Amino acid sequence: MNGAHDLGGMHGFGPIEREVDEPVFHAEWERRCFAITVAAGFLGRWNIDMSRYARERMEPGEYLRSSYYEHWLHGLQILLVEQGLLTEDEIAARMAELAAERGG
Amino acid sequence: MSDDHQHHHDHDAPLPDTVLRVKALESLLVEKGLVDPATLDVLIDTYENKVGPRNGARVVARAWVDDAYRRRLLDDATKAIAEFGFMGRQSEHMVVLENTPKQHNMVVCTLCSCYPWAVLGLPPVWYKSAPYRARAVMDPRGVLREFGVELDPDVEIRVWDSTAEIRYLVLPRRPDGSEGMDEAALAELVTRDSMIGVGLARSPGAA
Amino acid sequence: MKALKAQDVEHALRNSRGARVDADIPAKFQRGDRVLTRNMHPAGHTRLPRYARARHGTIAHDYGVFIFPDSHAAGEGPHPQHLYSVRFAASELWGPQAAGQDGIYLDLWDDYLDAVPDAAQ
Numbered sequence: 001m002n003g004a005h006d007l008g009g010m011h012g013f014g015p016i017e018r019e020v021d022e023p024v025f026h027a028e029w030e031r032r033c034f035a036i037t038v039a040a041g042f043l044g045r046w047n048i049d050m051s052r053y054a055r056e057r058m059e060p061g062e063y064l065r066s067s068y069y070e071h072w073l074h075g076l077q078i079l080l081v082e083q084g085l086l087t088e089d090e091i092a093a094r095m096a097e098l099a100a101e102r103g104g
Numbered sequence: 105m106s107d108d109h110q111h112h113h114d115h116d117a118p119l120p121d122t123v124l125r126v127k128a129l130e131s132l133l134v135e136k137g138l139v140d141p142a143t144l145d146v147l148i149d150t151y152e153n154k155v156g157p158r159n160g161a162r163v164v165a166r167a168w169v170d171d172a173y174r175r176r177l178l179d180d181a182t183k184a185i186a187e188f189g190f191m192g193r194q195s196e197h198m199v200v201l202e203n204t205p206k207q208h209n210m211v212v213c214t215l216c217s218c219y220p221w222a223v224l225g226l227p228p229v230w231y232k233s234a235p236y237r238a239r240a241v242m243d244p245r246g247v248l249r250e251f252g253v254e255l256d257p258d259v260e261i262r263v264w265d266s267t268a269e270i271r272y273l274v275l276p277r278r279p280d281g282s283e284g285m286d287e288a289a290l291a292e293l294v295t296r297d298s299m300i301g302v303g304l305a306r307s308p309g310a311a
Numbered sequence: 312m313k314a315l316k317a318q319d320v321e322h323a324l325r326n327s328r329g330a331r332v333d334a335d336i337p338a339k340f341q342r343g344d345r346v347l348t349r350n351m352h353p354a355g356h357t358r359l360p361r362y363a364r365a366r367h368g369t370i371a372h373d374y375g376v377f378i379f380p381d382s383h384a385a386g387e388g389p390h391p392q393h394l395y396s397v398r399f400a401a402s403e404l405w406g407p408q409a410a411g412q413d414g415i416y417l418d419l420w421d422d423y424l425d426a427v428p429d430a431a432q
Contacts, residue, residue, distance in 0.1 A: 267418045
């Protein structure tokens with residue numbers, strides 16, 4: 001699809017920012033996001049091409065504003081819901097519970 | 105908090121509900137028996153601690169000292185890399201690109217972030233981000249300059265956009281002054297960036 | 312459908328099957344052939360980037376038969392076909408200001424490519 005992910009040749013992104021001694025993961029949520037995505041993939045309910053397409057379907061502005069593992073998270077939720085493994089409602093409900101626990 | 109959506113880059117805080125969403129998905133998946141928590145720990149440990157560019161560096165150092173290995177690597181990279189036990193996910197179809205005085209290779213995945221995990225680990229943020237993905241195919245010399253590399257103007261640059269499952273590893277040129285060094289010492293000179301093709305291997309004695 | 316067990320992770324990662332398909336499917340092209348990428352704009356998944364559509368390239372290498380992602384992502388099956396390394400002159404993609412000797416290589420499948428008649432090359 002002609003999505004925001006198709007970046008070859010685009011202008012305007014500025015310098016390539018590099019971090020010295022960059023860690024593999026920058027936050028615990030990234031670790032968990034990576035692991036649940038790979039683990040869920042092993043269920044065999046989707047293939048790698050489907051997983052890429054799921055990430056590509058992010059709204060273009062959101063894609064460009066968000067980070068790599070946010071793309072993964074977006075894609076994972078699409079795949080889980082499309083494959084009928086989870087529902088949007090139960091995800092939202094769990095998020096609300098967790099937010100309430102956190103007092104946030 | 106309200107500015108998060110305005111001006112958001114990879115090093116900033118995640119979007120507000122991101123952390124909650126990850127926790128929610130993990131807890132639901134575990135609850136339903138779809139993922140095993142111990143499996144999550146192994147996956148994280150594998151890519152955080154066990155697999156990384158030191159793997160690729162060993163392959164490069166071997167190719168520098170052993171010409172028969174270098175030829176095997178160029179002929180069938182997957183098989184030659186597997187001699188070290190490096191193999192598998194996101195490295196099932198390996199190709200090694202040899203830099204020469206006249207030819208410099210650079211690897212990118214403009215469409216996402218495809219990268220040879222088994223020999224380089226997980227990719228750095230810059231490789232996965234828009235500036236590199238956008239410019240590597242269009243202005244490789246400008247990108248190299250940003251990384252501190254200036255090539256002779258007559259060098260041919262080959263940029264490889266990883267659009268399929270072929271995964272590319274650059275074989276950087278062996279640095280001058282490294283004659284007589286053993287394989288382990290040579291591996292220390294091989295940087296991750298040199299195996300992506302945005303850098304050169306380090307000179308012996310350099311920082 | 313069972314969760315992958317921790318003790319099976321290493322084996323699963325190391326023995327990943329990949330995308331090559333063991334099928335005797337004829338190639339449309341061979342090394343050296345001039346090709347023109349299709350002017351295609353699917354709404355679904357594709358691995359032909361916009362910057363390389365309707366562009367002339369040269370087959371640099373035939374990698375053999377692989378799963379075709381466009382159909383695979385749509386749940387329409389692997390539709391295996393030949394995958395090639397295709398070289399594009401930098402000037403072909405970016406215009407005459409691009410460095411003359413540089414090349415951009417993309418890995419592209421039969422279904423992305425059409426032959427260029429000799430006279431049109």
